[in-house]
Every structure is written in structure tokens, then in C-alpha cells.
Amino acid sequence: MSELIRRIDNPEEITVAGRELRENLRAAEATPGRVLEVFEAWAAALREAETAGIPGVQFLRIWLRRGTLEPIIARELGCGALEGAWREEGRARLKAYPLGVVGHWPAGNIEIQPLLSMTCALLGGNACLVRVPGGLEDLTWRLIGKLDESDGQGILRKRIRMLVFDHGRRDLQEAMARAVDGAMIWGGAEAVQQVRGLPFPHWARLAVFGPRISVAAMDADSWCSRQEREAWCRRIARDVWQFDQQACSSPQVLFLERKAGQSCDEFVQLLKAAFETENRLRPRQAIPAGLTTAICQARASWLLDDVAHRALFPSAPDWTLLVGSGSEIPSPTQGKTLSVLEVDDLLEAIEKLDGNVQTLGLAMAEAGREARVASEAARRGVDRIVKLGRMHVFAPPWDGVDLIRPMVRMVRHVPSLG
Amino acid sequence: MDELATRIDRLLAMPPYSLAREERQAALLELLKDELEYACGRNRGLANYVRHWPVEARWARRVADLPYLPVGLLKRQPALSLVEPQEIKRVLTSSSTTGQVPSRIALDSSTARRMTKGVVAIAQDFIGSARRPYLVVDVPGSTGGGPELGARGAAIQGLQPFASEVVYCLRPGQDGDLTLDRGQLLQFAEARRRSPVLVYGFTYILWRYLVKPLLAEKICLGMAELHILHSGGWKLLQEEAVDKATFNEGLARVFGCSPDRVIDFYGMVENVGVIYPDCAQGNKHVPAFAEVIVRDPLTLQPVREGEVGIVQVCSVLPTSFPGHLLLTEDLAEVVAYDGCGCGRRGTCFRFMGRVAKAEVRGCGNIEPSRRESN
Numbered sequence: 001m002s003e004l005i006r007r008i009d010n011p012e013e014i015t016v017a018g019r020e021l022r023e024n025l026r027a028a029e030a031t032p033g034r035v036l037e038v039f040e041a042w043a044a045a046l047r048e049a050e051t052a053g054i055p056g057v058q059f060l061r062i063w064l065r066r067g068t069l070e071p072i073i074a075r076e077l078g079c080g081a082l083e084g085a086w087r088e089e090g091r092a093r094l095k096a097y098p099l100g101v102v103g104h105w106p107a108g109n110i111e112i113q114p115l116l117s118m119t120c121a122l123l124g125g126n127a128c129l130v131r132v133p134g135g136l137e138d139l140t141w142r143l144i145g146k147l148d149e150s151d152g153q154g155i156l157r158k159r160i161r162m163l164v165f166d167h168g169r170r171d172l173q174e175a176m177a178r179a180v181d182g183a184m185i186w187g188g189a190e191a192v193q194q195v196r197g198l199p200f201p202h203w204a205r206l207a208v209f210g211p212r213i214s215v216a217a218m219d220a221d222s223w224c225s226r227q228e229r230e231a232w233c234r235r236i237a238r239d240v241w242q243f244d245q246q247a248c249s250s251p252q253v254l255f256l257e258r259k260a261g262q263s264c265d266e267f268v269q270l271l272k273a274a275f276e277t278e279n280r281l282r283p284r285q286a287i288p289a290g291l292t293t294a295i296c297q298a299r300a301s302w303l304l305d306d307v308a309h310r311a312l313f314p315s316a317p318d319w320t321l322l323v324g325s326g327s328e329i330p331s332p333t334q335g336k337t338l339s340v341l342e343v344d345d346l347l348e349a350i351e352k353l354d355g356n357v358q359t360l361g362l363a364m365a366e367a368g369r370e371a372r373v374a375s376e377a378a379r380r381g382v383d384r385i386v387k388l389g390r391m392h393v394f395a396p397p398w399d400g401v402d403l404i405r406p407m408v409r410m411v412r413h414v415p416s417l418g
Numbered sequence: 419m420d421e422l423a424t425r426i427d428r429l430l431a432m433p434p435y436s437l438a439r440e441e442r443q444a445a446l447l448e449l450l451k452d453e454l455e456y457a458c459g460r461n462r463g464l465a466n467y468v469r470h471w472p473v474e475a476r477w478a479r480r481v482a483d484l485p486y487l488p489v490g491l492l493k494r495q496p497a498l499s500l501v502e503p504q505e506i507k508r509v510l511t512s513s514s515t516t517g518q519v520p521s522r523i524a525l526d527s528s529t530a531r532r533m534t535k536g537v538v539a540i541a542q543d544f545i546g547s548a549r550r551p552y553l554v555v556d557v558p559g560s561t562g563g564g565p566e567l568g569a570r571g572a573a574i575q576g577l578q579p580f581a582s583e584v585v586y587c588l589r590p591g592q593d594g595d596l597t598l599d600r601g602q603l604l605q606f607a608e609a610r611r612r613s614p615v616l617v618y619g620f621t622y623i624l625w626r627y628l629v630k631p632l633l634a635e636k637i638c639l640g641m642a643e644l645h646i647l648h649s650g651g652w653k654l655l656q657e658e659a660v661d662k663a664t665f666n667e668g669l670a671r672v673f674g675c676s677p678d679r680v681i682d683f684y685g686m687v688e689n690v691g692v693i694y695p696d697c698a699q700g701n702k703h704v705p706a707f708a709e710v711i712v713r714d715p716l717t718l719q720p721v722r723e724g725e726v727g728i729v730q731v732c733s734v735l736p737t738s739f740p741g742h743l744l745l746t747e748d749l750a751e752v753v754a755y756d757g758c759g760c761g762r763r764g765t766c767f768r769f770m771g772r773v774a775k776a777e778v779r780g781c782g783n784i785e786p787s788r789r790e791s792n
Contacts (some may be wrong), residue, residue: 048552108493154701189672284708284716286601286716287715287716288715289715289727289728289749289773290727290773290774290775290776291489291715292715292716293488293717293728293745293747293773294775296486296488296745297488297491299470300487300488300491301491303463303466303467303470304463304464304466304467304491304494305463307463307465307466308471309466311470312470312572313470314472315472315473315717315719316717316718316719317715317716318716339747341541354713377539411429
């Protein structure tokens with residue numbers, strides 16, 4: 001077993017781990033460039049059979065590529081940051097320094113999130129204490145094992161401690177909070193509240209990524225386009241399948257703008273076919289019984305509520321399309337349950353979005369109209385407006401905030417000479 | 419409707435545990451299809467749901483292929499009903515924890531009559547058919563006279579056909595809690611030491627208000643000839659670390675009987691007229707007029723023997739509400755599809771707790787919550 005991940009039962013173990021990380025940080029600096037070298041080797045190692053099948057690993061591999069991360073580092077930390085150089089700003093020099101030890105409280109329902117969260121802080125030169133949710137222990141161990149193998153010089157090995165303990169252990173949660181200088185907190189409302197209430201040092205910076213949902217929308221010309229619509233359906237299916245529709249960036253509803261004389265039936269049948277194909281390619285391996293009953297409940301409620309409602313679903317809980325009309329976002333079910341609602345004008349639906357919506361996935365045939373829709377959505381609290389099929393592309397700003405910058409200190413040096 | 423009623427009554431009149439799985443399928447499938455068609459004719463929403471089911475109900479070849487309703491749908495307001503409001507004689511309500519909406523089950527006189535007959539047919543297979551003094555470990559008035567009846571009241575009332583007299587041994591306490599009426603209890607016990615007696619109480623009420631205090635005082639009621647039936651689940655007792663063996667031993671010591679006189683039964687108000695008592699092997703059985711299908715959460719297909727899944731209850735008894743095919747929020751293990759050592763035919767299963775509720779979490783929950791809890 002990789003030594004980077006261990007089960008913890010005693011607060012003192014966390015305190016010691018925090019102290020070791022702090023000492024290792026003092027001993028050597030890790031520039032983003034050197035971190036990227038290890039990440040590239042890690043991404044290559046993740047291709048192996050042992051890890052390739054873990055949900056989200058393809059996504060993680062793309063994220064770890066130099067081509068993905070270099071522009072993000074440059075945008076968030078400035079030119080020259082890759083090499084750890086100071087950059088000139090007038091008479092001053094600026095350089096990003098790590099906050100220190102960053103604690104990560106990832107969500108338990110996204111397999112790769114402990115690692116994604118950790119990578120953001122590592123790129124800022126930090127060391128990381130990561131609480132691994134119990135259900136993710138085995139696969140996190142496999143994923144971090146690949147990093148361990150790829151880090152020949154031990155650059156990152158000395159900066160990572162992954163801790164497995166029950167979330168109900170208040171003493172361990174508190175010890176972890178006391179040991180860090182910053183925290184990245186992901187989760188549902190209740191969980192986020194709990195973590196925020198831990199005894200962090202007064203200087204600790206917290207980056208909180210709370211629960212949100214996402215929405216997809218298509219204008220009439222896009223879903224009516226005979227050339228394009230099958231491709232759009234494939235993109236929507238991909239967005240729904242990734243992370244089992246549990247991520248904050250997963251679409252829960254698809255709004256279709258009505259077109260006079262056009263029924264959406266044919267489009268819905270194509271969407272059904274795309275869902276069936278995606279399900280064949282990426283079948284679910286397991287499901288919590290509570291999600292199954294929630295899916296059954298959503299199907300039945302929808303059809304009993306209104307005889308004009310329609311639905312398409314197989315006997316298994318694999319996927320569900322709930323078809324109707326209206327501009328309100330229905331209560332999300334997740335588990336690949338997509339509401340497909342016709343609206344007269346897309347702006348009717350956009351006007352009802354609020355800060356609870358993280359991402360708006362769009363398919364629009366006219367750029368000017370798309371810009372207007374994007375502005376309206378942004379004004380109402382939506383943080384990401386992207387093309388359908390790219391709703392999960394993990395690029396900062398995420399939830400409206402940068403991913404590396406919140407966990408670094410921008411140090412300003414104004415030389416005394418001259 | 420008359421034709422349907424006759425067919426239902428015919429099944430109700432059969433010995434409840436005499437049919438093997440295939441015979442039960444044959445007996446139930448066509449009747450359930452006809453009941454479903456009848457229900458769809460009376461509820462347009464239900465008809466819409468059935469129309470969208472992936473297998474056309476008329477052509478279904480197994481009960482497992484028929485469209486089932488999640489039990490949560492019975493929490494809707496107004497109650498899902500297949501009869502006119504003036505035909506509703508009583509509304510059963512499920513027990514629900516704080517803040518949760520209870521199920522509301524509309525009963526007309528025919529369904530209410532079948533409910534009684536169903537419980538009697540099942541219970542007499544376990545305790546015999548004779549009437550006997552009935553000690554209810556609850557407060558008087560639990561069965562009320564009003565238009566609504568709760569789960570505790572329904573269970574108490576369901577066993578009343580076995581009663582020659584009914585005595586309640588709890589009283590409402592000053593603080594809203596319950597309290598044991600020792601005088602009433604000891605007087606009842608004294609007078610009926612050598613006669614057969616039936617005792618019923620909710621599992622946690624029996625333990626908390628009768629067994630615990632009497633065990634602490636080392637009181638034995640000396641009633642060897644009784645049967646104790648209890649229901650309502652183990653969640654509250656698990657919090658007190660009381661398991662089934664401890665519970666049965668405690669009851670046996672207090673009443674002075676053998677622990678095998680204690681019978682736990684699983685039941686839910688939505689599944690009117692059907693209860694599932696434990697047999698001597700510790701398994702639950704399904705009567706001829708009902709079926710239990712345990713479904714794999716991943717596929718929603720029936721599980722194999724030895725596997726755990728979500729419980730679906732099926733019953734031909736209700737005609738006043740669409741409770742024929744209900745997917746519950748409970749988990750069970752199918753012990754065997756036939757051949758239980760107790761001699762009862764058909765599916766035998768064990769209750770394995772409640773399905774953990776799924777929550778919408780956006781990018782997540784700090785705890786994975788991927789397992790089921792009891």
C-alpha cells in the first residue's frame with residue numbers, strides 16, 4: 001500500500017502528519033513547472049488497466065496534462081510563475097508562494113475529487129492533507145499509488161498525506177482543521193456547514209465549493225437541425241453520464257425552445273437512442289438502493305402529476321427522460337434522470353435561473369442570441385456558460401473562483417535599492 | 419367489479435401458505451392485470467403511468483413485469499383513490515418520523531372487510547383461530563373511532579377478531595409520554611394465568627414501557643400460554659443496542675413463557691390485509707393472495723436466493739386505492755423461493771432494514787452514503 005494514504009484513529013497522528021508536511025515544505029520549494037513534470041508522468045501511469053476504468057480517470061488525465069494546466073497557471077499566477085520566477089510590476093516584484101498546508105474535504109460521490117482538489121493546491125506549491133471519504137479509500141489508494149510510482153525524486157510524495165477516517169470523528173476533523181493554513185471544501189450544504197465550523201487557525205483561507213445544479217438549453221434551430229441534432233444528443237448523453245449526473249456541473253433539465261409546426265418527439269427519440277448507446281458503452285456497476293427508489297418515484301410522480309406528461313425509460317433504473325413543458329426547474333433526481341421541457345422562449349427559462357445553478361450548457365445557432373442568453377444567465381448567478389458536451393470540463397474559474405490562486409500568497413517585494 | 423371481488427374472495431379463502439411459487443404466479447397474474455385495468459379506468463394519472471411502462475401490462479408474463487408504484491406515491495394529497503369520496507369509510511395513515519409526510523390509504527367497506535379477513539387468515543396460521551383475551555400494550559383509544567386510523571391502531575384492530583375481550587395496559591403520562599398501568603396489567607395476568615392469551619404491542623413500546631420496567635423489578639407475570647405479536651421495526655431498539663434475541667428473552671422472562679411464543683411481524687399500512695410474521699425458522703412468508711418480489715437495485719429484476727434487494731409487495735386485496743403493486747423503501751433478503759423448513763410454501767424472506775434515502779448533493783457529500791443503513 002502506498003504510504004501516502006493511511007487510516008487514522010488518533011488526532012495526534014494528524015498533528016504529526018501536519019508537522020512533517022510543514023518541515024518538508026520548508027526544506028524545498030516546488031515550482032509549478034516541477035509539479036507539472038510529475039503530473040505528466042502520473043497521467044501516463046493512470047492509463048494502466050488498474051486505474052483506467054475508475055470513473056473520471058480519463059477526465060483526470062486530461063486535467064493533468066501540461067497543455068491544460070500551463071495556461072491556467074499563467075492566467076492565475078502570472079507570467080514566469082511556471083519557473084517560480086518573480087515578475088515585475090512597476091517598481092515591485094510579485095511571486096506566488098504557497099499558503100502552507102492545505103486541507104481538503106472532498107465530496108464522497110465524485111471518485112476523483114480528492115485528487116482533483118489536491119492537485120490545485122500542489123500547483124501552488126502547497127503541501128496537502130486530504131481526508132478521503134471511506135467509500136473512496138480503495139480507488140484513491142490505486143490512483144495515488146500511480147502518483148507515488150511516477151514521482152521518482154519524491155517531489156510530491158513529501159507533500160501529500162491522505163487520511164482515511166470516519167466523518168463522524170469530530171476529534172479527527174478538528175485535528176485536521178488545526179493543522180492547516182487553508183482548506184478546499186466540497187460538498188452538500190450540511191457537510192460544508194460542518195466543515196466550516198471546525199477550529200481552523202484564524203489565518204486559514206477557505207475555498208468552499210457547495211452544492212449546485214446545472215441546466216442545459218437548446219434553441220429551436222439547434223434541436224430542429226437534421227444535420228446537427230444527433231451530435232447534440234450524443235453530447236447531452238455524455239454530460240449526463242459523466243459522474244452519474246451527480247456533479248454540480250451535471251445537467252438536470254434540458255430546455256427546448258419551441259418551434260412553430262415542429263414537434264420535439266423526434267428529437268426526444270434521438271435523445272433516447274443516445275442514452276441507450278451511452279448506457280451500453282458505460283453501464284452502471286452499482287447503485288445505492290435509495291437512488292433506485294428515487295428514480296422510480298420520479299418516473300411515477302411525473303406521469304401521475306399530469307396526463308400530458310410523457311416519459312421514456314427502460315425497466316432498469318439506467319436512465320430516464322421526463323418530457324413535458326414549462327420553464328421551472330423540476331426538483332432534481334440525479335441518477336441519469338433528465339427532464340426535457342419545452343418552452344416558448346429560452347429566455348423564459350433563463351430568467352428563472354439563480355445562484356443555485358452553476359453551469360448552463362448551451363446549443364445555440366446564432367452567436368448574438370447566445371451572447372444575450374449568456375449575459376442574462378450570468379446576471380442571475382450562473383458561473384459557467386459552456387457548449388453542451390463540455391459541461392464538466394474542469395477549467396477555472398470554477399464556481400466563479402480560481403482554483404490555484406486562492407491557496408497561494410502573492411508576495412510583493414519592493415526593492416529598497418534604487 | 420363483482421367478478422373481480424369474487425375472484426379475490428376465492429384467493430382469500432385458500433389456505434394462505436399452500437401454494438408453490440408457480441401456482442401463486444398463475445393465480446395472481448391475471449387477477450392483478452384485471453385489477454390494474456380496473457384501477458386505470460378510475461385514475462387517469464395511473465393510466466398515464468401504466469401506458470408508459472416498458473412492458474405492456476396486458477402482455478406481461480410474470481407478476482414481476484407488471485407496473486409497480488413506489489410507495490411514496492401514497493403520500494400524495496389528496497390520497498390516491500379509486501373510489502368516490504363518499505365511498506371512503508376510513509383513511510389509514512402510516513407512522514412517520516417528524517417532518518415526514520405519512521401515507522394516506524383510502525379504504526372503502528369492501529377493502530376494509532378484506533383487510534380484516536387477510537390478517538385473520540395469516541395470523542390464525544401462526545396462533546390458531548380461537549378467540550382469547552387480548553392484551554394490548556398501548557393506550558386505550560389507539561384504534562379511535564374517527565375517520566383516520568394510524569399504523570399502531572390498524573395493527574391493534576387487525577388482531578381484534580381473535581379477542582374475546584380487550585384490555586389496554588398503558589396510559590398516557592403527564593408529559594405526553596406513555597406509562598404502564600401496573601394495576602390493570604397485574605390484575606389481567608392474575609386472572610388469566612392458565613388460559614391462552616394474545617398480546618400485541620409495537621416493538622419499541624413493548625420494550626420501553628413494559629419489558630424494561632418489569633425486568634428491572636424482576637416481575638414475572640406467569641402467563642405461559644400466550645402468544646406475543648409485535649411489529650413496527652427495530653430501529654429504536656437498535657439505538658438501545660437491543661437485538662432480537664435479547665428482546666425475545668426479555669419478553670419471555672417478563673411473561674413467564676418460552677421465547678418461541680414471541681412473533682415479530684413485518685407489515686405496512688400501504689399493504690393492507692397482509693402481515694408477514696416470522697416462522698419458527700426466522701423467515702417471513704407470503705400468503706396466497708399476495709406476493710413479495712425482492713428487486714436488485716441495479717437492474718430492478720428479482721434477485722436470486724440469498725441476495726438482498728428492494729422489497730416490492732403485491733396484493734390482490736385493495737380495490738379502493740392503487741396498492742396492488744408497491745415498491746417499498748425496505749430491503750430484504752430472499753432466503754428461498756420455496757422449501758422453508760417450517761413447511762409453508764412460496765417465497766420466504768428476511769427484512770434487512772430501510773433503504774437509505776438518496777439526497778441530491780450537487781458536487782457531493784462529505785460522507786459517501788453509498789451503503790444502505792437499517
